[in-house]
């Protein structure tokens with residue numbers, strides 16, 4: 018590290034990221050008396066909700082459940098205006114939490130952590146930021162989220178383009194006015210599917226470039242009623258307790274029947290009801306949609322038929338109807354009038370499944386040998402998920418081994434929390450934990466509690482260093498894959514599998530056995546004396 022850098026300061030814990038993980042972590046650690054610094058690359062709190070400001074951005078987990086449970090007054094008092102909250106409302110909530118718990122003054126905004134190197138002698142992490150600050154910490158905690166590194170494809174000619182380009186994952190703060198514009202949207206994942214209907218309302222013309230069609234279920238979003246909010250608030254404690262052990266960390270109606278055990282008419286009626294009710298609970302219509310091909314086929318075909326019913330142009334409908342991978346194995350999208358949007362005169366769909374976009378020109382782009390002219394191009398092309406943001410920091414553990422090097426064939430963690438060879442480095446909702454296959458806030462709270470409890474345990478026991486045992490880590494990595502391969506998930510080219518990033522290792526990154534199962538495993542690990550973790554007591558040299 019450079020000598021010109023500022024003199025090192027020293028804290029118990031450095032946290033990276035002021036999203037929902039970082040805010041709760043900061044709150045807990047400060048309450049427990051640990052000294053902290055939190056660095057956030059954005060100019061404000063909110064993480065994913067700070068960056069993803071694209072028109073139509075909205076959460077697909079109900080607000081009454083996509084919210085913190087750690088403070089009863091907070092959950093009783095906060096008024097959510099809609100069933101599924103829009104990005105500005107979630108960001109307002111994050112800001113409220115930061116103010117209510119007086120967290121803001123402990124955060125360095127507009128500051129990126131560039132490097133974190135573990136020094137074995139002192140047993141401290143040496144951390145360097147892009148503002149030139151250098152400091153040391155006993156604990157280094159990446160609370161950087163799972164989908165925070167936006168990916169713009171490296172298209173030929175992109176720098177020659179004279180119009181404006183946008184990425185849904187790093188949208189401008191000021192309103193973008195698309196009135197009268199011809200715009201391209203590249204990508205039809207959750208972000209594209211949310212923004213296309215809203216952009217189509219404003220722009221003169223929208224051309225959607227689709228590489229893979231996605232399954233999407235209508236959200237049936239509606240204004241929050243007092244009755245509905247109260248049905249949660251009068252019993253929040255019990256409901257939250259149940260959520261913590263629910264398969265996805267959310268309460269929703271789960272049908273414990275196989276799709277193949279019922280008559281065709283019951284199956285169709287069940288899908289109809291789920292479609293009418295809306296939301297991603299569609300895949301819980303039966304208990305084996307994500308594990309049994311024939312069951313999944315019935316659900317997939319039901320959704321394809323809904324698309325054929327909604328979209329008037331049959332050729333367009335067929336292009337929009339996903340085929341070749343099971344429903345739910347790429348992130349199931351939830352929309353407001355997505356398929357209906359293709360009935361508008363000002364929206365066209367271009368299928369680029371056979372040949373990628375050829376090149377960008379100063380005026381637009383070339384695909385399928387045709388030149389299209391655009392005033393703006395919107396990239397809804399996703400993220401380098403789960404590992405991308407961890408690799409953006411030069412993290413080096415024992416013997417200066419880089420995290421990126423250790424994980425060259427894919428992430429290796431014990432419980433998605435820590436990785437061997439990187440003592441006292443914690444990840445909140447890291448790869449190998451339920452993370453993106455759950456209600457993120459439920460999983461965030463569990464991980465933050467587990468990490469902070471571990472730090473208290475170390476403090477109480479006079480311990481200095483915590484690290485997974487290699488055998489425990491190897492067993493966990495294998496277990497995560499075994500569980501994933503009992504499902505249909507590995508069949509899809511999804512970002513869960515790293516398939517959206519050229520050259521990224523292909524393996525299923527989240528732990529899919531369920532939030533409740535995972536929590537019980539963690540509870541047992543703690544009850545068994547932090548089984549699978551290795552601790553070292555304070556030494557004279559480390560205590561200096």
Ligand code: N01
Pocket residue numbers: 075076077078164170185186203204205206207208209211226227228229348351369373374397398399400453512517
């Ligand atoms: O990103 P994605 P996203 N040329 O990776 C296409 C969460 N989220 O930002 O499928 C052409 O899903 C790519 O095509 P393909 C949620 O977890 C939640 O939409 O790889 N196309 C795909 O269509 C979600 O899953 C909410 O063939 C290219 C799209 O771009 C995650 O964030 C809302 C391309 C990317 O889809 C990511 O969603 C929004 C190229 N070179 C996001 N490269 C809610 O809560 C990529 N694509 C509702």
